[in-house]
Amino acid sequence: MTTDLERLAELLRMRSRHPDVLSVYLRLGPDPSELRSVPARLDVAFGALADRAGLDAAHRKAVTAEMAAVRRAAEHAREWLGSGVALFAAGDLGLFDEVRLPHAPEVLAVLDIRPYVRPLLEARERSRPYCAAVVDAEHSWIGTSGPEGVLEESRLTTAGPRKPDYGGWHGLTEYRVRNRAERIQQRHFRRTADLLRQAMCERDVDQLIVGGQEHTLSRFLAELTADLRERLAGTFLIDPHTMTAARVRTLADGVADRFRHDRYRRRVRQAIDEHAAGGLAVTGLEACLEAVGERAIAQLFVRADDRACGFACDRCGVLSLTGQACASCAGAVRAVPDVIGEAIVLVLDAGGAVDQVPGGTELDGARAAARLRFPVTGLSA
Ligand SMILES: [Zn+2]
Known part of the structure; x- marks a missing residue:
């Protein structure tokens, strides 16, 4: 299996x-x-x-x-x-x-x-994998997601400053201790970032989610280098002292879902705007099927829950919703149980990308949209 x-x-x-x-x-x-x-x-x-x-x-x-x-x-x-x-x-x-x-x-x-x-x-x-880190001022916990949940990769502790000895000049000593604590925390954050980078590289993961308490999170994020910030999908609040891997998974899964949905919404919007502006994009299921037949699709957007019976010409890879002869070769077409599924396979085969988008985006109306590699000439026009 x-x-x-x-x-x-x-x-x-x-x-x-x-x-x-x-x-x-x-x-x-x-x-x-x-x-x-x-x-x-x-x-x-x-x-x-x-x-x-x-x-x-x-x-x-x-x-x-x-x-x-x-x-x-x-x-x-x-x-x-x-x-x-x-x-x-x-x-x-x-x-x-x-x-x-x-x-x-x-x-x-x-x-x-x-x-x-x-x-x-x-x-x-x-279930695109992510790397999750839970961070506080001195401790970090790093895990990666997979079919079995979020599994621990590593833990890190950076020793804190020694207890202050208020022997003499109170104000000055306090200032030095605080200064030193900040340097140690900064070092801890950098070491954590190094471990994250290593885990993401080893596991071939390009999505980062960080958890912790609010004040530590903001300081940790401020220290993140550009390469990690680019891959940050979001953050969640958790008490590092009582956290469990299962709890991290629940919270980080939620962050990953929201990030994915936002990305879908953004990309669909871009394709629809591009089409409205007369650019290299089409909207509507029929127009998208036509673009699939011409291998013109760079990225196809369909609704995850949407299926449609249709027809395919296996010679030309032309798809349609109606059972007339192929619009390209006039040959016989084959009935397919889900022409959207067929479109997905053909787009991937031609080197394009596909997003299957959940409800709640502009695809609820348009049904399908696509960004194109080149203009569609329109066989059926
Ligand atoms: Zn044909």
């Missing part, structure tokens, strides 16, 4: 000649009572799937075997409690994969000519 998302690139490349690749997603809460519902949920998801895919008898038989394999895998669904799982099965491709995910749709089954990786991509984006 693959526990991380490294199989993604391989799955993206896989392709069958028939829509007989079964992709199944399930999400289970932590309560074991959920296990009882799994077979019924699978039955509902499998429902009329094979009928809709228009398979012939031989491939229908193959798909029935794939569904049985998924049901067998679900017999050990206890291991999936409290998380999501993706299962991919295609006899012809020698494919049977089980991938654990931090996030997944409650239940979803798709039959297509390739693995349906959209929720997998979304989970990868939602």
